Every structure is written in C-alpha cells, then in structure tokens.
Amino acid sequence: MPAKSHLVTPGPTPVPPEVVAAMSQPMLHHRGPDFQAIAERVRTRLREVFHAAGDILLFASSGTGAMEAAVTNLCSPGDRVLVASAGHFGERWVAIARSYGLDVVHLRYAWGETPVPGEIAARLSESGGARAVYITHSETSTGVVADLRAVAERLSGSGALLVVDAVSSLGAVPLAADAWGLDVVVSGSQKALMTPPGLALSSVSASARSASRTAALPRFSLDWGRVESFGSTPAVSLVMGLDAALELLLVEGLEAAFDRHRRLGRACRAGAKAMGIDLFSPDEDRSAVVTAIRMPHGIDGRVIVRAMRERSGVTVGGGQGELAGQIVRIGHIGYIGVADVTAALAALEVALDEAGAAIERGVAVAAALEAYGERVPA
Amino acid sequence: MPAKSHLVTPGPTPVPPEVVAAMSQPMLHHRGPDFQAIAERVRTRLREVFHAAGDILLFASSGTGAMEAAVTNLCSPGDRVLVASAGHFGERWVAIARSYGLDVVHLRYAWGETPVPGEIAARLSESGGARAVYITHSETSTGVVADLRAVAERLSGSGALLVVDAVSSLGAVPLAADAWGLDVVVSGSQKALMTPPGLALSSVSASARSASRTAALPRFSLDWGRVESFGSTPAVSLVMGLDAALELLLVEGLEAAFDRHRRLGRACRAGAKAMGIDLFSPDEDRSAVVTAIRMPHGIDGRVIVRAMRERSGVTVGGGQGELAGQIVRIGHIGYIGVADVTAALAALEVALDEAGAAIERGVAVAAALEAYGERVPA
Numbered sequence: 001m002p003a004k005s006h007l008v009t010p011g012p013t014p015v016p017p018e019v020v021a022a023m024s025q026p027m028l029h030h031r032g033p034d035f036q037a038i039a040e041r042v043r044t045r046l047r048e049v050f051h052a053a054g055d056i057l058l059f060a061s062s063g064t065g066a067m068e069a070a071v072t073n074l075c076s077p078g079d080r081v082l083v084a085s086a087g088h089f090g091e092r093w094v095a096i097a098r099s100y101g102l103d104v105v106h107l108r109y110a111w112g113e114t115p116v117p118g119e120i121a122a123r124l125s126e127s128g129g130a131r132a133v134y135i136t137h138s139e140t141s142t143g144v145v146a147d148l149r150a151v152a153e154r155l156s157g158s159g160a161l162l163v164v165d166a167v168s169s170l171g172a173v174p175l176a177a178d179a180w181g182l183d184v185v186v187s188g189s190q191k192a193l194m195t196p197p198g199l200a201l202s203s204v205s206a207s208a209r210s211a212s213r214t215a216a217l218p219r220f221s222l223d224w225g226r227v228e229s230f231g232s233t234p235a236v237s238l239v240m241g242l243d244a245a246l247e248l249l250l251v252e253g254l255e256a257a258f259d260r261h262r263r264l265g266r267a268c269r270a271g272a273k274a275m276g277i278d279l280f281s282p283d284e285d286r287s288a289v290v291t292a293i294r295m296p297h298g299i300d301g302r303v304i305v306r307a308m309r310e311r312s313g314v315t316v317g318g319g320q321g322e323l324a325g326q327i328v329r330i331g332h333i334g335y336i337g338v339a340d341v342t343a344a345l346a347a348l349e350v351a352l353d354e355a356g357a358a359i360e361r362g363v364a365v366a367a368a369l370e371a372y373g374e375r376v377p378a
Numbered sequence: 379m380p381a382k383s384h385l386v387t388p389g390p391t392p393v394p395p396e397v398v399a400a401m402s403q404p405m406l407h408h409r410g411p412d413f414q415a416i417a418e419r420v421r422t423r424l425r426e427v428f429h430a431a432g433d434i435l436l437f438a439s440s441g442t443g444a445m446e447a448a449v450t451n452l453c454s455p456g457d458r459v460l461v462a463s464a465g466h467f468g469e470r471w472v473a474i475a476r477s478y479g480l481d482v483v484h485l486r487y488a489w490g491e492t493p494v495p496g497e498i499a500a501r502l503s504e505s506g507g508a509r510a511v512y513i514t515h516s517e518t519s520t521g522v523v524a525d526l527r528a529v530a531e532r533l534s535g536s537g538a539l540l541v542v543d544a545v546s547s548l549g550a551v552p553l554a555a556d557a558w559g560l561d562v563v564v565s566g567s568q569k570a571l572m573t574p575p576g577l578a579l580s581s582v583s584a585s586a587r588s589a590s591r592t593a594a595l596p597r598f599s600l601d602w603g604r605v606e607s608f609g610s611t612p613a614v615s616l617v618m619g620l621d622a623a624l625e626l627l628l629v630e631g632l633e634a635a636f637d638r639h640r641r642l643g644r645a646c647r648a649g650a651k652a653m654g655i656d657l658f659s660p661d662e663d664r665s666a667v668v669t670a671i672r673m674p675h676g677i678d679g680r681v682i683v684r685a686m687r688e689r690s691g692v693t694v695g696g697g698q699g700e701l702a703g704q705i706v707r708i709g710h711i712g713y714i715g716v717a718d719v720t721a722a723l724a725a726l727e728v729a730l731d732e733a734g735a736a737i738e739r740g741v742a743v744a745a746a747l748e749a750y751g752e753r754v755p756a
Contacts, residue, residue, distance in 0.1 A: 005404065005412075012405045012614055023615070024398045026383065027390050027574060029693045034383075060440045060576045062610035065599040099598045190611060196405060198438045198576045198613030218596065220477045221443040232440035233568060235576030235613070236390055237401070315407045 005313040008344040010290040010331030012190040022244035045246035052177035052203035059200040060235040063167040063188035066200035069222040076216035079131040088141035093134040121154035132161040138169035143281025143292035152180040183208040192333040194245040199238040261288040264332035270371035271345035271364035312347035383691040386722040388668035388709030390568040400622035423624035430555035430581035437578040438613040441545040441566035444578035447600040454594035457509040466519035471512040499532035510539040516547035521659025521670035530558040561586040570711040572623040577616040639666040642710035648749035649723035649742035674735040690725035
C-alpha cells in the first residue's frame with residue numbers, strides 16, 4: 001500500500017473527480033461539432049471568470065507559453081516595454097521580453113515586496129511611455145498578490161497596453177478584466193482552475209487584438225490567430241476537463257470561491273503564527289493564493305519540504321531562485337479545503353520539530369480552523 | 379442514449395483504457411520524485427521507440443510547437459534551410475521557417491506525390507548547402523509515407539542537419555533515428571502513441587544539441603534547454619498517460635505494431651478498392667498511417683464526412699487545404715483494430731450510396747478482413 005499523498009502546492013493542484021471523469025470521456029476530434037461545442041462553452045464560461053467580453057484563447061502550452069504569446073503578439077522589434085516585478089514570475093516577463101530583443105524598462109522590487117501602483121505609473125511616465133506594461137497579479141514565488149485594480153487605475157490613459165500574469169490568481173481572488181482595463185490576462189489550467197497542466201488561457205481586449213495585427217515579432221504556434229482557430233491540435237482532454245472544472249467553479253459561485261480562498265489563506269497564516277514561525281508573505285486578506293513561511297534560523301527549507309513529503313506524504317513548494325531553502329510555500333487554491341491546509345500545517349509542525357526548530361506544538365491546527373471560521377473546542 | 383461514436387481519424391486517436399487510468403491518478407507535483415521517475419521512464423521508453431540514444435524532450439505543446447522548436451533552436455537569422463514538402467504538413471515547415479525570416483529553399487511536390495530522395499539531395503547541393511533540411515515522414519494530409527531511410531542516406535555527409543516530422547508515423551511505421559542519421563525527430567502524443575493531444579516529443583542528436591548552443595533565433599518557452607529542465611510546468615497528466623501508452627506499445631513490440639499497422643493499411647485500401655473507388659494515397663505497404671480515398675466525380679467529401687458522422691457515428695478526416703472536399707481520410711494508427719477500419723468502410727459505403735455514388739455494395743468489409751489476414755467466409 002503506497003502512502004497516501006496530499007498535494008498542497010501552488011500548482012499543479014489536485015484535480016476534482018468531476019474533472020477526471022470529463023477527461024476520461026472518449027477522445028473527440030478537434031474539428032468535429034462535439035468538441036467545438038465544448039470549446040465554445042469553455043470560452044463562454046471563461047468570459048464570466050475573466051469578466052471579459054472579448055476574445056478568449058486556449059493554448060496547448062504552459063502558462064509561460066501564453067505569457068510569451070502576450071509579448072510576441074503585441075510587440076515589434078525594439079519596442080519599449082515596462083515590467084514591474086517582485087519575484088520569480090515577474091522576472092520571467094523580463095526574460096521573455098529580452099529574449100525577443102525588446103527595450104525593457106525593469107522596475108524591480110525585491111522578492112517579497114508588493115509593487116506600488118504610483119511607482120509603476122511614475123516609472124512609465126519617466127520612460128516616455130511603452131508599448132505595454134507587464135505585471136504579475138499573484139507572485140507565486142512569494143505569496144504576494146498585487147493590488148491589481150489600483151495598478152490598472154494608475155495606468156489608465158497611459159497609452160500602454162496592460163498585460164497581467166494571473167496564472168495562479170484567476171478563480172482564487174477577484175479580477176475584472178474589462179472593468180479594470182486589463183488588455184491581456186494570462187492564466188493556466190493547473191492552479192485555481194483545478195485542471196491538469198498543459199492548457200493556458202488568455203483574455204484579449206479589442207485594443208490588444210488590434211495591436212496584434214501590426215506586431216512584428218516572429219511567432220508561429222503561439223500566434224493568437226492560429227491559436228484561436230485551433231490551427232494546431234488543441235489539448236482536447238484538458239479542454240474537456242476545464243469545462244467540468246469551470247462548471248464546478250461557477251456553481252460554487254465566484255464570490256463564494258473568493259471567500260473560501262480568503263478564509264483558507266487566513267487559516268494557513270493563523271496556523272503558522274500559532275506555531276511561532278514568521279510569515280514571508282503578507283499577513284493580509286489579499287494573500288489568498290499561497291502562504292510563504294520563513295524558515296527559523298538554521299533550518300533549511302529544502303530539508304523541511306523533503307521531510308514533509310517523506311514523513312507525512314504532504315507535498316508543498318519550496319523557495320524558488322534566491323529564496324531556495326529560506327521559505328516553504330503552502331498552496332491553497334482550487335480543489336482545496338481547510339482539511340488540506342491543516343494536513344499541511346500538521347506535517348510542517350512535525351518536520352520542524354524533528355529538525356530541532358523551537359516551535360509551539362499542538363496549536364497550529366486549532367488556530368487554523370478557528371481562523372477559517374470553523375467552530376473550535378475552547 | 380447518445381449514439382456511440384467511433385474515432386477513425388489520423389489524430390487525435392482513441393485512448394486505451396490503460397492510458398485513461400494512468401491519467402486519472404492523483405496529480406503529482408512536477409518537481410517531486412514521483413513525477414521525475416515517470417518522466418525519466420518515458421524518456422527511456424521513447425529512446426527505444428525513436429531508436430535514439432541522445433536527448434529526448436517532452437514539450438507541453440502541439441506537434442507544431444515542437445516543429446517550431448526544431449527551427450528556432452537550430453537556426454540563426456538569415457540561415458538557409460531546405461524544405462522538401464508534398465502536402466499540408468510539409469508546407470508547415472516552410473511557413474514556420476519564413477515566420478522567422480529564414481532563407482527557405484522549397485522543393486515543393488504536389489500534394490499526394492512522394493518525395494524523391496535523389497532530387498532532395500540534388501536540390502540541396504545546387505543550393506550550396508543548408509543549415510538544416512526539414513522533411514515529413516508521414517504526410518498526414520495525403521497518406522504518403524516518404525522513404526525516409528533512403529532520403530537520409532542520400533543526405534548523409536551533406537553537412538545539413540536532418541529534421542523529420544514524424545508526428546503521425548512514430549510507433550506506426552519503422553524509424554531509426556540514430557542508424558539513419560536523423561538529427562531531430564519530432565512527434566506528438568495524439569497519433570500512434572495513443573495519448574490525448576497536448577504533448578509533443580523530440581529526439582535530438584548530439585550534433586543538433588551542439589548547433590542549438592549557437593542558434594540565435596529568438597525563443598523562450600520552446601527553448602530546448604528550458605523544455606529539458608521543465609523550466610515551465612510540463613503536461614503532467616499527459617506524460618503519465620504516455621508512460622502507460624508506451625508500455626502498451628513496447629509490450630506489443632515495435633515490430634508487431636508495425637505489422638499491425640501495415641495490415642490495417644492493406645485492409646483499408648482493399649475495402650476501398652472493392653467498393654470500386656479510387657485511392658488517393660499510394661497502394662503500397664509503407665502507406666500504413668492514413669488511407670486517403672478520392673471521392674467519386676460529383677461527390678463532395680465534406681458531405682460524406684458529415685454523413686458518416688451523423689448516420690453512423692464514425693468520425694474520419696476530410697481533405698485539408700487544396701484537397702478540401704476531394705478526399706476522405708481514414709486513420710488507422712494507435713489504438714485501432716481491424717474492426718475500427720471495417721466500421722469506417724461500412725459507414726463510408728452507406729454515405730456514398732446515399733449520396734448517389736456508383737459503388738459496389740456489400741463487399742468492402744469482407745475484402746478488408748481478408749487483406750488484414752482474418753479468415754473470411756468464401
């Protein structure tokens with residue numbers, strides 16, 4: 001009997017049985033009417049989730065592929081773009097844009113900081129404007145969720161297209177593409193959308209679509225027109241799975257899902273704090289995607305991640321890049337309930353204790369349940 | 379009760395229950411040891427299928443994405459490449475290479491023709507050589523399978539890297555990357571490899587890998603180094619499915635699989651000929667991937683494809699591009715038995731008869747079974 005395992009990372013996330021069942025249906029031909037109807041329903045459902053009335057694109061790619069597409073379909077050689085980054089995924093925008101030889105203005109925040117809307121607007125203005133501004137909604141490497149609405153407000157009227165990486169945030173925290181003026185929002189199947197990885201998504205505004213018609217960077221398989229028409233075979237089974245996942249999400253209701261994620265974040269933070277360890281991600285309600293926890297002095301996060309998996313069957317994320325070994329990240333997006341968060345906290349407690357950390361034992365789970373809003377014995 | 383449907387296209391192809399079961403396992407984190415072990419086993423199994431000892435790359439993309447990667451990872455701006463094409467997918471190499479501004483020497487055969495090895499070698503020599511030669515093993519749009527071994531022999535020593543689209547051929551017809559000197563072989567999950575679409579594969583020789591280190595075309599998510607290290611989240615569930623599919627294929631045995639595909643091709647051609655309709659694809663054993671059948675005068679293939687689906691629940695492919703309406707294509711790769719081929723032939727017979735075509739009725743299935751090697755009542 002293999003040990004039962006619990007996946008509590010910020011992606012890929014657990015897949016609900018309804019999604020597994022949808023992906024287990026007989027394969028469909030991507031040009032036939034059955035699949036076309038499913039793809040159209042997925043687009044309609046995604047318009048509701050993105051709060052976007054325009055084009056919805058389904059990429060057979062990782063989220064990174066759709067990020068790359070949001071560069072190559074909007075820009076021409078030598079264009080200036082502004083990237084505001086505060087972690088691993090924000091810096092990915094810089095790496096993509098530089099790969100294509102763009103003139104990148106990089107407003108770099110330290111990993112763990114929260115971008116300041118006014119500073120982004122000021123930097124854009126000082127730079128003389130840009131073709132596009134690339135930002136990250138939920139910085140999965142640090143747990144910081146930017147105040148995207150405020151950023152968009154400050155950039156309104158700047159003439160730059162606003163492009164958002166919402167890979168780990170879409171479906172977990174509020175986002176309203178059209179109302180906030182987000183031209184392109186990129187997301188992925190494998191986070192709050194509860195579907196295996198390999199399917200990426202974008203909402204594209206009319207302005208962005210129009211810009212793509214003259215954007216001259218080279219592209220082929222990720223060309224938006226090609227993606228929209230399924231010029232290459234789409235990820236059929238993943239689209240079928242996403243259809244079922246979106247039904248689950250919309251039946252729960254977006255507001256109810258956001259509330260659940262907010263309370264899961266509160267629970268995770270309360271548990272860590274009760275143990276007496278420090279949060280790396282902000283202790284605020286917007287931080288509802290992933291909780292990054294700082295390792296006590298002398299404790300290597302890589303050892304803790306491994307111990308949690310081997311001892312308790314719980315898989316969490318470690319620190320990426322410059323944060324390697326310094327933090328562990330508990331994801332609480334998608335098909336996750338408070339019992340998953342308490343399982344992760346309990347496993348963390350055991351691992352830290354065995355590693356010799358001075359922590360408070362036996363209180364994290366009760367504190368988490370209380371913060372979530374469950375009744376807890378006094 | 380919805381009508382039972384039969385998928386007999388040249389991709390996506392039906393998915394065996396063992397593959398569905400593998401994809402229904404709980405999601406794994408792509409950086410954890412369980413997934414790493416699966417990915418490594420998939421690479422090992424693919425080396426056996428490609429007959430390649432070098433690098434094996436797993437892309438979260440369509441086959442087209444891996445084709446694009448075989449251009450951007452090998453070439454620099456302005457490089458000369460030779461493409462030998464004889465249909466829709468061969469011409470895709472041209473479109474990709476031109477998207478990146480390469481100097482494309484295009485040896486274009488008419489759709490349905492079979493490329494002549496000596497002519498490819500001569501054209502390469504006349505052109506003064508090239509960085510790479512791009513060819514198609516199985517031209518899925520026409521049913522022609524090139525004599526890849528002979529092509530490779532003629533190009534040996536030319537100094538050009540040899541890149542092969544084997545999307546629909548790998549696992550169905552013989553291919554030996556190292557022995558034949560194929561530098562890059564691109565394939566996809568959704569054809570003879572019996573896995574849903576969204577996962578593409580490449581074998582990469584040491585020479586190709588070395589060339590990629592100086593290739594200066596821009597690329598990011600499809601960069602080979604990035605793909606190899608799973609720099610972005612791989613298509614975890616599809617990799618798990620491919621693992622199970624490769625086990626099925628290798629337990630059957632590659633030679634047995636090739637023999638089955640050869641006999642399925644014979645069966646399909648024999649059935650069509652018995653009906654008295656003309657083949658578009660060559661009537662030869664190499665044509666074991668897809669059988670393209672010419673529509674009788676005055677019959678629109680699009681009407682026949684729709685009638686087969688609506689009347690009999692059988693989905694086949696129509697003609698692509700300039701062949702739209704002129705042919706139907708019955709795929710017989712992957713998880714396909716002779717009963718699928720006879721179901722397709724029977725549905726074709728009904729549809730053609732109802733469309734008023736002058737065909738022989740009641741003989742196709744028996745002829746197909748006989749050609750397959752099944753005993754048939756005299």
